[in-house]
Amino acid sequence: MSNTDSSHHDDQIGHxxxxxxxxxxxxxxxxxxxxxxxxxxxxFTEINIAEMGIILALAVATVKATIVGLYFMHLRxxxxxxxxxxxxxxxxxxxxxxxxxxxxxxxxPSIIKGDTPKVSDAMDLLKH
Amino acid sequence: MTTLTTQNPNDNYLNHTKGxxxxxxxxxxxxxxxxxxxxxxxxxxxxxxxxxxxxxxxLTPEGTFMTQxxxxxxxxxxxxxxxxxxxxxxxxxxxxxxxxxIMLGAxxxxxxxxxxxxxxxxxxxxxxFLIALGxxxxxxxxxxxxxYSIDKASSMGGVIPALIGAFVLGFSSIFTGMxxxxxxxxxxxxxxxxxxxxxxxxxxxATAIIQVLATPVIGITLLLLIVERSVGIGxxxxxxxxxxxxxxxxxxxxxxxxxxxxxxxxxxVVSELISVHSHRHIFGYKFIAYSSxxxxxxxxxxxxxxxxxxxxxxxxxxxxxxITFSVSIPSAVKVFNWLATLYKGSISLNTPMLYGLSxxxxxSIGGLTGLHLATLATDIHLHDSYFVVAHFHYVMxxxxxxxxxxxIHHWWPKMTGKMYHENWGRVSAILVFIGFxxxxxxxxxxxxxxxxxxxxxxxxxxxxxxxxxxxTAGSVILAVGFVICAIYLLHSVFxxxxxxxxxxxxxxxxxxxxxxxxxxxxPEQPEVGDCYDYSVLEWNEEEQGYDWRKDxxxxxxxxxx
Ligand code: HEM
Ligand SMILES: [Cu+2]
Numbered sequence: 282m283s284n285t286d287s288s289h290h291d292d293q294i295g296h297x298x299x300x301x302x303x304x305x306x307x308x309x310x311x312x313x314x315x316x317x318x319x320x321x322x323x324x325f326t327e328i329n330i331a332e333m334g335i336i337l338a339l340a341v342a343t344v345k346a347t348i349v350g351l352y353f354m355h356l357r358x359x360x361x362x363x364x365x366x367x368x369x370x371x372x373x374x375x376x377x378x379x380x381x382x383x384x385x386x387x388x389x390p391s392i393i394k395g396d397t398p399k400v401s402d403a404m405d406l407l408k409h
Numbered sequence: 410m411t412t413l414t415t416q417n418p419n420d421n422y423l424n425h426t427k428g429x430x431x432x433x434x435x436x437x438x439x440x441x442x443x444x445x446x447x448x449x450x451x452x453x454x455x456x457x458x459x460x461x462x463x464x465x466x467x468l469t470p471e472g473t474f475m476t477q478x479x480x481x482x483x484x485x486x487x488x489x490x491x492x493x494x495x496x497x498x499x500x501x502x503x504x505x506x507x508x509x510x511i512m513l514g515a516x517x518x519x520x521x522x523x524x525x526x527x528x529x530x531x532x533x534x535x536x537x538f539l540i541a542l543g544x545x546x547x548x549x550x551x552x553x554x555x556x557y558s559i560d561k562a563s564s565m566g567g568v569i570p571a572l573i574g575a576f577v578l579g580f581s582s583i584f585t586g587m588x589x590x591x592x593x594x595x596x597x598x599x600x601x602x603x604x605x606x607x608x609x610x611x612x613x614x615a616t617a618i619i620q621v622l623a624t625p626v627i628g629i630t631l632l633l634l635i636v637e638r639s640v641g642i643g644x645x646x647x648x649x650x651x652x653x654x655x656x657x658x659x660x661x662x663x664x665x666x667x668x669x670x671x672x673x674x675x676x677x678v679v680s681e682l683i684s685v686h687s688h689r690h691i692f693g694y695k696f697i698a699y700s701s702x703x704x705x706x707x708x709x710x711x712x713x714x715x716x717x718x719x720x721x722x723x724x725x726x727x728x729x730x731x732i733t734f735s736v737s738i739p740s741a742v743k744v745f746n747w748l749a750t751l752y753k754g755s756i757s758l759n760t761p762m763l764y765g766l767s768x769x770x771x772x773s774i775g776g777l778t779g780l781h782l783a784t785l786a787t788d789i790h791l792h793d794s795y796f797v798v799a800h801f802h803y804v805m806x807x808x809x810x811x812x813x814x815x816x817i818h819h820w821w822p823k824m825t826g827k828m829y830h831e832n833w834g835r836v837s838a839i840l841v842f843i844g845f846x847x848x849x850x851x852x853x854x855x856x857x858x859x860x861x862x863x864x865x866x867x868x869x870x871x872x873x874x875x876x877x878x879x880x881t882a883g884s885v886i887l888a889v890g891f892v893i894c895a896i897y898l899l900h901s902v903f904x905x906x907x908x909x910x911x912x913x914x915x916x917x918x919x920x921x922x923x924x925x926x927x928x929x930x931x932p933e934q935p936e937v938g939d940c941y942d943y944s945v946l947e948w949n950e951e952e953q954g955y956d957w958r959k960d961x962x963x964x965x966x967x968x969x970x
Binding site: 377380387392 | 709
């Protein structure tokens with residue numbers, strides 16, 4: 282992002298992280314990947330929570346994303362404002378997906394089935 | 410770029426380096442702004458030709474010269490060109506690029522290369538649109554609604570190139586927005602605090618936030634649509650378990666904020682026009698500044714008002730209707746503050762001011778008719794009628810584009826170093842105002858009586874013909890106004906009087922550098938003060954422009970807001 286003579290602020294070089302530390306973080310991430318794979322082998326129907334596999338996988342993924350953000354993307358050492366922007370944009374995505382999906386669920390009952398044979402066949406298939 | 414300071418008083422950004430290459434590879438924000446301006450105006454001509462074709466087709470109930478398919482293509486190309494190639498880049502990319510760094514007191518934007526790249530992306534977008542025309546045309550409407558746009562059997566072959574074009578143009582817009590955000594955060598010189606920034610900068614800043622946050626969503630949506638159409642992944646196609654209404658959610662999540670990408674910067678221009686040309690301190694500076702930000706925020710929460718009749722759930726309809734009403738509050742805050750600025754000002758009724766006043770009048774009608782559409786019960790009747798067409802032309806053309814024209818006239822002396830012919834400017838501004846209102850007010854009338862939009866003929870409804878005749882007549886007046894404008898502006902470039910540094914009496918920094926500005930904007934750091942305090946300026950007969958007063962400011966001599 283070199284620019285011309287226009288910059289008034291000196292571009293200060295950001296925080297430098299020792300490579301060993303980055304490798305350490307990378308190992309943690311790989312370990313968590315292994316955890317995800319390991320979790321996927323279990324069948325949670327026995328304890329009556331069939332979705333447990335997905336919940337655990339997503340929880341691990343969230344932890345990983347947080348670590349990537351904090352250390353690889355330097356958010357831990359950056360100004361709090363940058364972190365605020367990061368979290369803000371995630372909330373923003375949640376808002377969008379949340380509203381769109383809420384609406385999709387809400388209008389399901391009002392869909393008139395059987396309007397076109399192709400569509401109703403497809404919907405029957407989806408319901409097994 | 411070298412760090413030559415301008416010793417030669419005749420040296421400016423236009424003649425500093427020469428040759429076509431010095432333009433095509435320039436990193437200078439002023440030149441990039443001018444290149445955007447030329448291209449956007451050419452695209453406006455293209456879109457305008459299609460507009461006139463639509464108007465002449467509808468002169469008679471049977472249609473005059475187009476088939477149904479040709480008509481579908483005409484309104485699609487008109488809409489897509491005007492939205493993606495003209496209004497979205499008009500104020501930020503063309504005027505903003507030129508003015509923003511100078512107003513801020515910076516020498517360029519933060520990322521000059523990215524800036525040039527975004528101009529090239531605009532060109533690529535145009536090329537893809539032209540390919541779409543060659544590859545069988547496109548007839549989906551500018552909104553590319555599913556299921557029509559994914560149905561290869563009935564829609565035309567140009568859909569995918571057009572989608573790619575809109576995708577590329579989206580990136581062009583994101584890069585401009587990113588550049589402006591970083592520029593405003595990082596390149597403000599000493600003394601330029603947030604609340605000393607001219608309101609145009611607040612408006613472009615708010616716009617840039619929307620560009621960066623919303624445009625990626627349309628990018629992904631268009632990509633999904635391309636994949637859906639070409640290989641059928643089943644996200645929008647109900648036959649494969651997809652959901653066409655979901656497409657509308659995705660589309661409007663971008664496109665409603667996008668209408669604020671169009672209007673906010675134009676509102677910023679109008680804040681400058683109204684204050685400078687009534688020579689009066691802007692009223693309610695902080696309110697106008699914050700209202701830009703709150704429009705940007707609220708604008709993200711109302712997209713569902715385009716989907717009231719799409720099958721959207723009752724719950725969402727009610728929520729979206731409510732929030733839509735609240736967006737009109739910050740818009741009204743602006744209008745009232747402009748009116749209060751005009752009150753007791755010494756108003757010069759010159760061309761930029763005429764455009765500014767047109768904006769206030771037309772935007773009030775456009776915004777208020779939005780409320781009829783935001784009301785659930787009335788929208789059932791008005792949706793997809795000419796009432797909607799009239800509404801969005803009042804806000805997109807009558808407001809956003811008029812604001813753009815006002816900005817062009819306001820900064821023309823700065824950009825070209827030449828004055829245009831003032832009286833022809835006024836004639837053209839008045840013709841545009843009258844022509845516009847005749848063209849589109851008649852559309853409110855026929856829309857509320859039930860004339861649907863996007864129909865090539867109206868054989869069963871001949872009672873609407875009279876409104877169409879009025880509308881077409883108005884569009885001819887409008888076209889004449891634009892042609893006159895093009896002629897005197899071009900004429901001024903070659904034969905206009907030399908412009909003084911400050912022809913109107915503006916206080917923001919761009920009026921402190923010569924017209925046209927030197928290559929590096931400011932030979933020395935300019936002094937930043939209250940950019941709406943005009944009491945320190947006086948008319949200089951010799952220069953035909955405004956100058957700093959020699960004597961100190963006499964308190965009580967001029968009323969301060
Ligand atoms: C200020 C308050 C505004 C309100 C309350 C409002 C409300 C609405 C509503 C409810 C609709 C949907 C009508 C329908 O399809 O049945 C609509 C359509 C539209 N509005 Fe607005 N609007 C406002 C301002 C604006 C502005 C500033 C712009 C653009 C600069 C704009 C551009 C549009 C466009 C382009 C459409 C129609 C898109 C299409 O279907 O092709 N509106 N407006
Ligand atoms: Cu909207």
